[in-house]
Amino acid sequence: MLPWSVVIPAKRLAVAKTRLTPLPDGLSGSAHAELVLALLADTVAAALAAPAVTGVVVVTDDPAAAAVVTGLGARTVPDEPDRGLNPALAHGARAAGGAAVAALSSDLPALRPEELSAALTAAVSAPRCFVADAQGTGTTLLTATGVELAPAFGAGSAARHRTGGALPLTGAWPGLARDVDTPEDLRAAVALGVGRHTAALLAALGDRTG
Numbered sequence: 001m002l003p004w005s006v007v008i009p010a011k012r013l014a015v016a017k018t019r020l021t022p023l024p025d026g027l028s029g030s031a032h033a034e035l036v037l038a039l040l041a042d043t044v045a046a047a048l049a050a051p052a053v054t055g056v057v058v059v060t061d062d063p064a065a066a067a068v069v070t071g072l073g074a075r076t077v078p079d080e081p082d083r084g085l086n087p088a089l090a091h092g093a094r095a096a097g098g099a100a101v102a103a104l105s106s107d108l109p110a111l112r113p114e115e116l117s118a119a120l121t122a123a124v125s126a127p128r129c130f131v132a133d134a135q136g137t138g139t140t141l142l143t144a145t146g147v148e149l150a151p152a153f154g155a156g157s158a159a160r161h162r163t164g165g166a167l168p169l170t171g172a173w174p175g176l177a178r179d180v181d182t183p184e185d186l187r188a189a190v191a192l193g194v195g196r197h198t199a200a201l202l203a204a205l206g207d208r209t210g
């Protein structure tokens, strides 16, 4: 098994995941940031627990996100060069170093460590591989072994990654594919079973709103 470095992007929590506004009336705006952070924390925790993963690098300038993910055992690097998601991922991949690097979405609360390990084990089939999201249009995992990561995340990224020569990987990894962009996605992730950070926050939000 190759030793994989996993790079996870996280822009400032307050401005991230604007499509995810499931919060009931009466909750403070900080609940949105708490939810974005819980999704990130569960993703990072699952990645760190994957046997194939030797280290996780989170690219972020958000102090709260940095505190939580370093507490879980990840490393952080500054959000440079401040030109958006793909340059940030390329920067994180260079900082991570190593011959096997993967970019992972930050919004996978139902990710299981064994799913990520299975996908990374399959990712030796080609120099660059990717896993599409549950819709089939986006990307949740992009891998590179011995070559540049060349990330092309963003709307419609699955087609871009395929056109750019990355091999699509499929497998029995529903939590890896289930990214959370909308309230509906969050419900689907909860149905799969979310990690402890997201589960605790949703329970607390339920208590706060009665």
Ligand SMILES: Nc1nc2c(ncn2[C@@H]2O[C@H](COP(=O)(O)OP(=O)(O)OP(=O)(O)O)[C@@H](O)[C@H]2O)c(=O)[nH]1
Pocket (backbone or CB within 6 Å): 009, 010, 011, 012, 015, 016, 017, 018, 019, 020, 059, 060, 061, 079, 082, 083, 084, 085, 088, 105, 106, 107, 154, 181
């Ligand atoms: N470090 C870093 N992460 C980024 C940057 N842009 C986006 N991200 C992260 O990449 C992921 C996908 O980002 P986007 O698709 O732009 O937006 P989003 O936060 O998912 O949500 P929407 O506002 O609902 O589109 C999220 O985890 C973001 O935090 C960036 O410039 N730097």
Ligand SMILES: C=C(OP(=O)(O)O)C(=O)O
Pocket (backbone or CB within 6 Å): 133, 137, 138, 139, 140, 152, 153, 154, 155, 156, 157, 158, 179, 181
């Ligand atoms: C960045 C992506 O996804 P999203 O905007 O849905 O988080 C992507 O699928 O490449």
